[in-house]
Amino acid sequence: MCGIVGIIGGRDVAPLLVDALKRLEYRGYDSAGVATLQDGKLDRRRAEGKLGNLEGRLASNPLPGHIGIGHTRWATHGAPTENNAHPHFAGRVAVVHNGIIENFASLRRELTASGAEFVTQTDTEVVAHLVSHYLSEGMASRDAARAAISRLEGAYALAILFSGDDEEMIVGARNGPPLAVGHGKDEMYLGSDAIALAPFTDEVTYLEDGDWCVVTRAGAEFYDASGRQVERARRISRGAAYVVDKGNHKHFMEKEIYEQPEVISHTLSHYIDFAEGKAKPIEGIDFANLDRLAISACGTAYYAGLIAKYWFERYARLPVEIDVASEFRYREMPLTGKMAALFVSQSGETADTLASLRYCKSEGVTIGAVVNVPESTIARESDAVFPTLAGPEIGVASTKAFTCQLSVLAALAIAAGKARGTLSDEQEAEMVQALVEGRRVLGEVLREIQPRIEALSRDLSHFKDVLYLGRGTNFPLALEGALKLKEISYIHAEGYAAGELKHGPIALIDEDMPVIVIAPHDQLYEKTVSNMQEVAARGGRIVLITDERGARETALQTMETIVLPQAAEIVTPLLYALPVQLIAYHTAVFMGTDVDQPRNLAKSVTVE
Template identity: 60%
Template sequence: MCGIIGIISKEPVADRLIDSLKRLEYRGYDSAGIATLEDGALTRLRAEGKLVNLIEKLKAEPRAGTIGIGHTRWATHGAATEANAHPHRSEHLAIVHNGIIENYRELKAELEADGVTFESQTDTETVAHLVSREIKRGASPKDAVHAVLGRLEGAFSLGFLFDGEENVLIGARRGSPLVVGEGEGEMFLGSDAIALSPFTDRIRYLEEGDFAVLSHHGIEIFDEHGKEVVRPIKQSTGKSFYVDKGNYRHFMQKEIYEQPEVIGHTLGAFVDLTTGRTRLPVGQSLDFSKIRRIALSACGTGFYASLVGRYYFERYARIACDLDVASEFRYRESPLEDVDLALFVSQSGETADTLASLRHAKGEGLTTAAIVNVAESTIAREADAVLPTLAGPEIGVASTKAFTCQLMALAALAVHAGVEKGRISAQDELAFTRTLQEAPRLVNEAIALEGQIETLARRMATRNHALFLGRGFSYPLALEGALKLKEISYIHAEGYAAGELKHGPIALIDETMPVVVVAPHDRSFEKTASNVQEVAARGGEIILFTDAKGAASGIVDNVHTIVMPEMPEILTPIVYAVPLQLLAYHTAIQMGTDVDQPRNLAKSVTVE
């Protein structure tokens, strides 16, 4: 999760930019940089690696500018080099960026046809040149940014610093968070309130599509149409808490909203977004061409992510997979002679049963790999290969962003395995990775359905039980949706493969039983539709998550439908997870439970 900071002041800002970047180190990064105006002219300092390298450069080349931007980067488009480090610049400005510009290739080709030369491999530099071109045509910085924002596809936040403009700093967001803060005669923008907490506790949270123009005199905020709007000032608690809820009611809600950002960063660890080719994370080595069978193991939500992973590996890489709940893996005494890789999934990297399973696999002589969110954890240290999810700290006990990052890691890893096995051609690899890059935008569109889902949650909160149904990729989501609901609302819920409905669960169906159906219009849609009709015939209350084609099919008349964006099948587990999280979240709010710390549960289960 890249970190952004911007300051406009009457005093030198370089040291304070560094101070803020230190507070953003928890987000993860592999390079850093700042840009300031010195006598009206843009200057940059950038460095690979940790902030200490940038600090040493700043000691050697002090900066006295009173306006500037800073950035910590986690490499996505292009390697972790100084040339790819932010800020990037064009003729008229410097820019920092968090997120993914999906259509940057098309925009870059357009600029190159105009004679623009690029210095980096990043998607970010494209935005800088687009804004610069608008300024050349006579636009003001504000109008130039607004014009370019309308051309960008994806989920992102941006900060702009302009040559010769010592009283203008601009920030913009779509699908990735950005806040602005007010001080005494100075203004700030940052990735979150933590970045600004040393300087101000008066924070405004930009809403979806907003952009803000900062000056010494104040902050003007505009919506995506360019209309000036007012966003309320919030009193930040960032000075008291290292990880802050920000403008959200609960950590769980904040973490749901962070998903467009963090799944994009996780994708960048497994795909070179410049070339569109899959890869293993830096420093890791696995030869999938020699892998015949994978043993997957995890607990809780990680187990359901692994179940999706089994579908991914078997469908796209044609590698057979065994799957076990980690608490049973050691005791099943399964023959492991034909297993070439044992893959473990954990958010914390400390889950006792998963760690014990990893040690069992190593004792059997297997190569081990871990998809894990905490790089310094025990599981990460003991696995032969570490495959990181870059979700950042997850405070809510019920996993949200860690789950979707696990799904993204598994999807990209399965495509990489398919390439190495010769099952996926180079052309198809590019098609897959372009599809995966759409995930942040599609997740953002799913989050935009929150109002509709909240209305359904009010009905759900009046029930004592619920069933969740799905087929194929949607079956693990049915299990995960049921788990989320019972974890935080305490409503009893069960997830089933839709084809199992007539093998027992149908006996429970009556007018008091809500049935949540996850059914994108995919290869199994028609069969799931027949199960929905069976539920309707018995008076069950149906909540259907599908796309426009599925909604238009008219499965039954009496159904509450949430229409999801259309997408390729590989993305449905990642994107459809989001409305299920929101349904559980808003149901729990209606029930009055402790959403972030539900009873009897712990974030990391470190005992068996």
């Protein structure tokens, strides 16, 4: 979602704010702006579109000031125009905001009745006017901010700046979306992501839900929702270690696809004893004594959870309930003390996933988090944290985070099977060895399949609709393939369980419908071939992703056959994710879309 940065420094901060915002581009945005305080007066520059447009404004019309706030906006209320871009001003107040103010309409009516004049379509402007209203009643700046914050309903992270010669402070507040204070020497920072603050400091303090803070050059004061001053721990952030660079690749997404063999290796080493050929024991969740496991996530992380359902049920004989978090949080699933819940999130800040976690926690369920950001809210509120170790993922469409999530979940399923006595020592050793060898195979596959997929993607870019089919763990991969394609190429795509073809989707099959079939030669291969024959009989163009044996045993004519090495069952989801990702990537490149920052999407969805 939106990115927030604030700096109280000893030099002009506008260029620093823009540089910090660049590190938040991966979150997705459609406009940007900065505001500074100079000689007690507020001024701002804003621009629609990418940060380069804002830089152009600053180059032609510089913005001095040693204290300032910056923002990248992902539009919710109001079109992505310059007028709706943050920061928003009202009287002596400047505000930037991530989230949604749910009661903004009633507040706007109230403030309009008292004389406020609104100039944007956003929910955020109401915050600036509300703070300004309390200032007009004679309140001090921090008190006015506190009074306004107490009336807000919804999810928000805020940074508020005030004009005035003695007002060198920024007030921050958090209810849902993350917000962190960065500590420097004679300088202080505020940011929605530690990565944004990494060039300035590696020492951060995270606000907890309901917290607000007052940041000055001398430091920061923290208050809870009741207004009581509290202490919040300082942490050393890993953000400073992250180098956000495309290297020799055209896009971050391409770079992250090719990083997968390495990051999967790092992730597996955290959960597998390579020397002993065993899964390391799980700490924090007693899988041996569970009668049920719940898994919840959103988007690509949900598809990782779907694959994990197959694994936990097959290898650990543990029944799994799974749902997308936006449904899980509202359906009031009955919970028991003999179950655990796993929540999967790249950012660790996904609003629906966090709400689902809190529901389970309130019912006394043991919580596990599979996250890529160990300092995230989901991680901090869990009983057990299972990091994915993918490093920062900048491309909005998830790739390496997905396969690292799969790696963690595979290792957990093996360890759970061993703990529950459903896997023998020999079975454990075979599966661990398959995962260890899989790291090498992934690298070989990436080198070998690129030319064929690039040629295939050129052809796919001319179609308007694509269907993906798979069975077993390949069904969630079909869903993921369809999601990737529509996310970044904007081609309509759907994923189906292959056995469901005759129950509706077959009506769509004709010569203008490519059908991508994910079908390694396993116990379900022959059934999938039957579905392929139904597609071929209706003129559908088949793209088959299979292994050597599967390619040999099909006599059907295909638009393209992508052949992967033979692999163990536990490895195939990791392996077959690669062509699925590359098809989406190269198709989008041929379509000329913004691969890393596709329209309307955000990397971290911190509101409903």
